[in-house]
Structures are given as structure tokens and as C-alpha cells.
Amino acid sequence: MKSILITIVSLIAGIHFSQAQPVHPTDELRKIQIAILFDTSGSMDGLIEQAKSTIWKIVNIASKMSDKGKAPQLEIALYDYGNDEIKTPNWIRKRTDLIADLDSISGQLFSLKTNGGTEYCAAVIESSINDLKWSNNPNDLRLVYIAGNEPFNQGPIDYKKILKIAADRDIIVNTIYCGAYDQGVREFWYDGALQTQGSYFNIESNDAIKHIDTPYDKEIITANDSLNKTYVGYGRDGYYRASKQAREDENAGSKGIAVMSDRAEAKSKSNYKNATWDLVDGLEEGNVKLDSIRPEDLPKELKGKTKEEQTKYIESKKADRIKYQAKIGELSKKREEYIAEEKKKINESDAKKDLGSAIIESLVATAQKIGFTVE
Numbered sequence: 001m002k003s004i005l006i007t008i009v010s011l012i013a014g015i016h017f018s019q020a021q022p023v024h025p026t027d028e029l030r031k032i033q034i035a036i037l038f039d040t041s042g043s044m045d046g047l048i049e050q051a052k053s054t055i056w057k058i059v060n061i062a063s064k065m066s067d068k069g070k071a072p073q074l075e076i077a078l079y080d081y082g083n084d085e086i087k088t089p090n091w092i093r094k095r096t097d098l099i100a101d102l103d104s105i106s107g108q109l110f111s112l113k114t115n116g117g118t119e120y121c122a123a124v125i126e127s128s129i130n131d132l133k134w135s136n137n138p139n140d141l142r143l144v145y146i147a148g149n150e151p152f153n154q155g156p157i158d159y160k161k162i163l164k165i166a167a168d169r170d171i172i173v174n175t176i177y178c179g180a181y182d183q184g185v186r187e188f189w190y191d192g193a194l195q196t197q198g199s200y201f202n203i204e205s206n207d208a209i210k211h212i213d214t215p216y217d218k219e220i221i222t223a224n225d226s227l228n229k230t231y232v233g234y235g236r237d238g239y240y241r242a243s244k245q246a247r248e249d250e251n252a253g254s255k256g257i258a259v260m261s262d263r264a265e266a267k268s269k270s271n272y273k274n275a276t277w278d279l280v281d282g283l284e285e286g287n288v289k290l291d292s293i294r295p296e297d298l299p300k301e302l303k304g305k306t307k308e309e310q311t312k313y314i315e316s317k318k319a320d321r322i323k324y325q326a327k328i329g330e331l332s333k334k335r336e337e338y339i340a341e342e343k344k345k346i347n348e349s350d351a352k353k354d355l356g357s358a359i360i361e362s363l364v365a366t367a368q369k370i371g372f373t374v375e
Contacts, residue, residue: 054356120155
């Protein structure tokens, strides 16, 4: 009887243990989730301009990370706060959830406008912690970046309490103060970062980012134009999303040839997917089947064609896409090497930190700590 009881207890203990452990398939892609919280009060025009000029550089760094040879899935969320035009409690607005749709992220970023207001850092952090769909996989990386220039402890919410919740959920909050380093320390931005073992940075938000143009930029942009022709829009959103893709190219180009090259490089990586509207990605990802598309939802290039003709057309576009993405990738490596050599000529004391470099520095360091490798 004693041996039977021991066996039963052991079985129960084994069942309890197996239920308590999270199960994650070995082939599941790890995630990098980033929420960026922008102060859009009247004095933050420079901060927004820096963000527009560096978003694709940040995306490219994340796309160069890997775990066991696999690139992680990147998800970004955007908030703005401290703007009188935001008619919500504590002047907080969620622009996007954590999403992988990079063109939508870009579109929201370029729509940001500043206006006078009151900035409550703890309140917007609380909103991002509670409202976003953060992964519960302990292997994933969860990061918040908050940028602003008012005291971090301003507002009705105790920042230490909400950051304790973030720490308990393994969400790392990094703070970026737009002003002098010591002033940010006095206004609790440094202490805010300490609460979750995040990083504290200070930047001069009104400084324009100095990009390095290279001999490869024009060729990269030409390849990007060819890449755009490989997208085959379908359904109600096909035409709209293709137009949106072109519009985000224009937005990046408006910030200079270097920013457009950064965006083109991002479009050559695995994190740039458009399966909800593009047949090449849609069929590859299993989001759609040709047989399931109504004739009226087909692009004009495929209407009236046989299934075999449609398949052949899409396969040709897929082959072209692989070719142009590879070309952009090769040129981007040469571009990076050129930029690295040019940076050696810059005096370190002249190299000021900006929003993008602050995010990239902490992103790389934190990702490496939890096992990601960076190309």
C-alpha cells in the first residue's frame, strides 16, 4: 500500500510540475517587442524629427539579430502623450498596438504633431503596460522607451508602483531625457530607468541627425523601385496598401537619401512582410489561397487567367523579389562598411547621442544579455 501511495503522489507531483511549466515549441520564433512613448508637447518637434530619421535604422538592427540562426519577430507599438489635442485622461494616445506592420508604424510616426500640454510619464507607461498584448514567453524581449523633457514623477500616478509591475512582468523600461544629463537625473529619469534595470540616456532633441551619404545609396534606391514592382495586391486593401507602401517610401525619402536607403534595407529583410495584401507574401505565409479569392478581388494582372497562369505570374514576381532583396542586401553591406570608415574620421567628442543611437545601444546590449546574437 505504501508503494502505491508513493507512486500516486509522484504522478500527481509530475502532473503539477508539467502544468506549471510554460511550453514553447522549439521552432517558435522569439519576439522583440518595443513600445516607444513620445512626448508630443510643444517643445518636442526635434524629437519627432529624430524619430522619423532613425526608425528604419532601429528596424534594421533588430532584423540583424538572431537566435539559433532564426531572426526574431519584431513588433512595435507607438504612443504619444502630453499633447493638448489628445482628449483622453492624462493626455495619452495609443497610436498602434504591438504590430509587425512596419508601414503602418511609419505612417503613424509621420503623422505625429506637437502641441502644448502636460506630460505624465507614469500614466503613459501604465497605459502601455496594461493595454498592449505583451508576450508571456520568458524567452522574448519586451522593451519600453519613453522620451520627454518634464519631471518623470509628474502626474497622479506613482512611477515606482507602475514600474514595479513592469519589472514583475519582465518589461524593461528605458528612459530618454531630452536635455542635460544632470537635469534628467534630478528630474527622476535616471531613477525611473533603475526600477526595471533599464538604461537612462540624455539627448539634445533639437539637434538634427547628421547622416552619411554613400556611393551606394542611389543604386539601393533604384533596386528598391524594382522591388516595389514585385508586390501583387489583392482584396479590398490591395491597391490602398500598395499606395501606402509608396507613401512611406516618400516619407523616408523626405528625410534624405540615407534614410531612404535605411528603409530599402529594411524592406529586404524578413521582418518586412505584407501577407494581408500581397499575394507573394500571402501565399508564402499561408494567409491566403488562390482558390479562395473572389474574381473581383484579384489584381487586374490576374483577372481572366487560368490557375496555372496565375501561379506562374506570382512565382515570377517571387523570383524577382528574391533577386532585388538580395541586391539591396549586398549593397547595404558595402554601404555599412563605407559608413563605418567615415565614422572613424569623426572625433568621438563630436558624435552626440540621438534618439536612434540611444535606442539601438540599449536594444543591442539587452538582446545580447538574453542570448540573441547580432550580425
